[in-house]
Amino acid sequence: EILLTQSPGTLSLSPGERATLSCRASQSVRSSHLAWYQQKPGQVPRLVIYGDSTRATGIPDRFSGSGSGTDFTLTISRLEPEDFAVYFCQQYSILPLTFGGGTKVEI
Amino acid sequence: QVQLQESGPGLVKPSETLSLTCAVSGYSLSNGFFWGWIRQPPGKGLEWVGTVYPTGNTYYNPSLKSRVTISVDTSKNQFSLRLSSVTAADTAVYYCARPRISVANNPFDIWGQGTMVTVSS
Numbered sequence: 001e002i003l004l005t006q007s008p009g010t011l012s013l014s015p016g017e018r019a020t021l022s023c024r025a026s027q028s029v030r031s032s033h034l035a036w037y038q039q040k041p042g043q044v045p046r047l048v049i050y051g052d053s054t055r056a057t058g059i060p061d062r063f064s065g066s067g068s069g070t071d072f073t074l075t076i077s078r079l080e081p082e083d084f085a086v087y088f089c090q091q092y093s094i095l096p097l098t099f100g101g102g103t104k105v106e107i
Numbered sequence: 108q109v110q111l112q113e114s115g116p117g118l119v120k121p122s123e124t125l126s127l128t129c130a131v132s133g134y135s136l137s138n139g140f141f142w143g144w145i146r147q148p149p150g151k152g153l154e155w156v157g158t159v160y161p162t163g164n165t166y167y168n169p170s171l172k173s174r175v176t177i178s179v180d181t182s183k184n185q186f187s188l189r190l191s192s193v194t195a196a197d198t199a200v201y202y203c204a205r206p207r208i209s210v211a212n213n214p215f216d217i218w219g220q221g222t223m224v225t226v227s228s
Contacts, residue, residue: 035214
């Protein structure tokens with residue numbers, strides 16, 4: 001099982017700032033098998049990035065994903081008010097599918 | 108478009124079996140595709156429970172494998188989750204979801220609204 005560790009646990013930023021979220025895997029994740037989700041309070045998780053760096057439908061280009069092997073990053077170039085949420089990474093390189101513990105991006 | 112809706116009891120007693128159903132609209136399960144269950148304890152992260160293909164192929168999280176069964180009913184266009192011998196640790200919001208493409212290991216891009224299940228006597 002691949003364990004995913006996200007850091008930091010909480011990121012306190014202001015609108016317009018850049019957010020950098022980290023996801024580290026316990027073993028190498030096969031290329032293009034890392035995804036990111038956004039979840040707002042009381043809402044369903046929403047797929048943001050898949051294939052390491054491909055934006056899902058309707059996701060603005062201020063969101064970008066990068067990384068390989070065991071280290072991955074989600075970057076939000078300029079935070080908009082609607083971006084404040086919890087973000088989870090997920091690996092789908094091998095079963096079982098696993099998720100990171102999440103990073104909360106707060107104002 | 109494809110929509111998913113979970114249903115089932117919101118309260119289950121310890122040691123009993125949790126049973127949930129996910130009704131699918133906008134897509135016929137007879138056409139295939141993988142379908143999954145994910146859960147989220149209150150205030151915590153996401154945990155993959157398992158994934159099923161309508162032909163019966165199933166993939167379960169090893170941490171739950173001895174207690175979980177996922178099945179498909181194509182006549183009702185729904186799939187179901189059964190989790191036996193539940194404890195308080197199984198208290199969570201349970202989501203049904205569909206992966207972005209039809210492979211067992213793929214991220215989920217269509218989710219149901221989720222249903223809260225509490226395990227308590």
